[in-house]
Amino acid sequence: VGSTAVHLAAHGRCPVLVVREQPVAEGPIVLGVDGSPAGERAVDFAFEEAAFRGTGLVALHAWTTWNATLPPPQDPSLPYANQPGALAAEEERLLSEALAGHRERYPEVAVEHQVVHGGTREALIEAGRSAQLTVVGARGRGGFAGLLLGSVSQALLHHAHGPVAVVRGADAHH
Template sequence: MSGLVIVGVDGSASSLVAVEAAAREARWRGAGLRIVHAFRWPPMRVPLGPPVPLPAEGEIWRMVEGLVAEAVGRASAVAPSVEVTHAVVPGEPLTVLEAQSHGAELVVVGSRGMGGFAGLLVGSTAVHLAAHGRCPVLVVRERSERAGPVVLGIDGSPAGASAVDFAFAEAALRGVGLVALHAWTTWNAPVPPPQDPAEPYASRPGVLAQAEESLLGEALAGRRERYPDVPVELRVVHGATREALIEASRAAQLLVVGARGRGGFAGLLLGSVSQAVLHHAHCPVAVVGRPGGR
């Protein structure tokens, strides 16, 4: 066993889908799987209206043991060869799973849990982990072993290099191709040096597009040689990044993005593009930060 995949469970349908996805990831990686339940009292939302009697402590533990056992059963059914362990850890899910992410290869969570507000597409735990987790975080929305490639969003920032490495490795594990997508507009593209000293604020037509295509090639440098069996499609889109990635996710089995890009405000742990695809992508999303944390 070469590593460990962590999956958070809370008894929700979304978390059970995450368990199945995590089991597949562990099988592909030859890693172990740890199922983690963060226990808090009371372990449920407090409804509006008259007080509702809480279950006795013994009943609570039977409920917790039952949901963990169901998760273990789901994992074993999907990947019988994977070594599965489980832990019930006191604390809030956000802090428990962030702590568990230290030293893990991957943390997997469902997009929606038992808490939060109905109608939100992605819960606070998923967004928090994407920003603070110490390893890549995979957010799964629905049960689906979809066909299609891995789509990688590239912006050329140094922070995005880890996402490039993760996407190539994931495509190799899954045995599928990789679509490397870079979207740009005249507002977010770095302006190249002027071509004519007499016109210091102008560039020849097509210069920005050529620069962005070069950026995509530079971002992938060395990876194609490292993963010769992964077919790669380069896709440069003149348009908004969020919309381009969300559209590309329709035909993908996984979308990979970095936690932070070259735009936005320094100090924010999760960029606007990462947040947008977490909420609106049509496939599971992996958010990858820099190695060792943020």
Template structure:
């Protein structure tokens, strides 16, 4: 066994869905599974043991052990052969899971936890980890289509290269094909040299479309040779990136995006496209930071 998949557990329905997804990931990877609960109450000096007047099974410590036991049972129903461990770490969830990500190859979280407000579509823990985690982060929003492909958003940037690498490796693990989607508009496409020097800003739409198709092909170069068993469909869409990826997620098993892409502002750890996917995608979303910004 090699590698480690970490999943955040807080007892919510969302985190139990994340546990199931994490158990499958650990099984595919031949990795161990670590169930992590961030135990904030000791830092607040709250008594952890049961009250003398309460039932024997009462108390915060017993409550945590019960929710972890439930999570482990859920994981074993999905992947009975996976090595499962538990960790109760004192601290705030964002800090605890970010620290856990340093030793993991993947961190899995639910889109909403126990502290989420009604109507909030994705929790702060998921957004924070996608921006600051030291490994790829899988956010389980809705269950994807069981027979769907992996959709990866490709923009040709160095920051997005990690997402392409992750998508191919994940497709090989799952035995799936990939839809490599690149969306462009005249506003976000790099302008090629003008064909008519008298009209320096004029380019035929066909020329832009052809250039964007080449960009997609170049971004995928070498991956199909490394993963010959993964079928790839190239999809170039003239339209908004967010809208195209959200629509593609309807029939996907997993959506993979980079944390930042072309046009991202320096210092902005999580781009607008990846944030939009975390809020609106119709399947689980993997956010992959570029090698320059992660471990």
């Protein structure tokens, strides 16, 4: 992927589609969900695209113990603040909340939830192998001053096996 595509994805005010390899004619739309408010535009875009193409949607949320949303402690007197499985359940809840309302607006779109314990970049690249399109959001800054695309968007632009749409959030910096 050249610098022009990365620049457009980082600064574009509309979704930017980058086609790296020959698109797959069949298959779902894969949506990377992080649960952030800025990711809402990517969720909207993915559902609209799936409805337009007449295909299903795989909503994928990947997490590790380092980036998981911690549920409130169930009993602070226990040796562990949360019961086994509490982190995974919290990540399932995050995905469900991010998709809330979209099934009602797009009843024709079959949605598969995938919550993966592992790296986001790797999970989305692998899921995108059989997808017509992989959709991710971009919040603006990627954690380093001046870096306008996060590591997930960057990795997909450089390593995805098919088309990638980067959808900047409403609160993304321009």
